[in-house]
Amino acid sequence: MRTRTWGCASSAWASARSSTPDHVKAAAIRAIEAGETKYTPVNGTPELRAAIAGKLRVRHGLECTDAQITVGGGAKQVVFLALMATLDEGDEVIVPAPYWVSYPDMVCANDGTPVIVDCPETDGFKLTPERLGAALTARTRWVVLNTPGNPTGSAYTVGEVSKSGSPTVRSRMVSPGS
Numbered sequence: 001m002r003t004r005t006w007g008c009a010s011s012a013w014a015s016a017r018s019s020t021p022d023h024v025k026a027a028a029i030r031a032i033e034a035g036e037t038k039y040t041p042v043n044g045t046p047e048l049r050a051a052i053a054g055k056l057r058v059r060h061g062l063e064c065t066d067a068q069i070t071v072g073g074g075a076k077q078v079v080f081l082a083l084m085a086t087l088d089e090g091d092e093v094i095v096p097a098p099y100w101v102s103y104p105d106m107v108c109a110n111d112g113t114p115v116i117v118d119c120p121e122t123d124g125f126k127l128t129p130e131r132l133g134a135a136l137t138a139r140t141r142w143v144v145l146n147t148p149g150n151p152t153g154s155a156y157t158v159g160e161v162s163k164s165g166s167p168t169v170r171s172r173m174v175s176p177g178s
């Protein structure tokens with residue numbers, strides 16, 4: 001089984017306090033007037049995927065191929081479908097707590113077993129390599145790393161994320177390419 005770290009970025013503006021930026025509204029109106037109201041590819045139009053790849057390259061220095069990018073109706077939808085595609089009954093998903101309210105139920109709904117790992121404020125509400133190591137079993141398929149975290153706002157450094165993707169951890173994990 002090949003292993004890889006898998007990322008999901010949300011562009012949703014869910015907050016009641018923020019409104020859609022004017023240039024986004026104008027672009028949406030232009031698209032509707034141009035007749036772009038038909039069904040699109042479920043993983044996003046080629047133009048949108050290319051724009052996302054460009055943003056990842058310019059802003060984050062990441063090189064992604066078209067096949068590595070998919071667009072969905074929200075972070076939860078994409079994560080739910082990934083769980084649905086990869087979990088067998090009893091597979092374990094590590095969910096660091098505090099967590100966004102939906103994740104354990106999304107795991108249960110796909111026959112998985114959520115493994116809640118408490119991450120206290122003294123650790124910055126982050127999953128340490130030690131706590132992660134103690135929670136890993138032969139049934140572990142996913143670790144849900146949410147950064148910046150909701151509800152705590154804590155953010156992992158690149159070094160911390162790299163540690164959570166160490167060969168020991170990754171050898172146990174599911175891969176989107178497997």
Ligand SMILES: Cc1ncc(COP(=O)(O)O)c(C=O)c1O
Pocket residue numbers: 010012014073074075076077100146149150
């Ligand atoms: C950690 C986290 N996961 C999931 C969601 C839901 O995301 P979406 O609306 O893109 O499905 C939110 C929304 O605030 C969130 O904070």
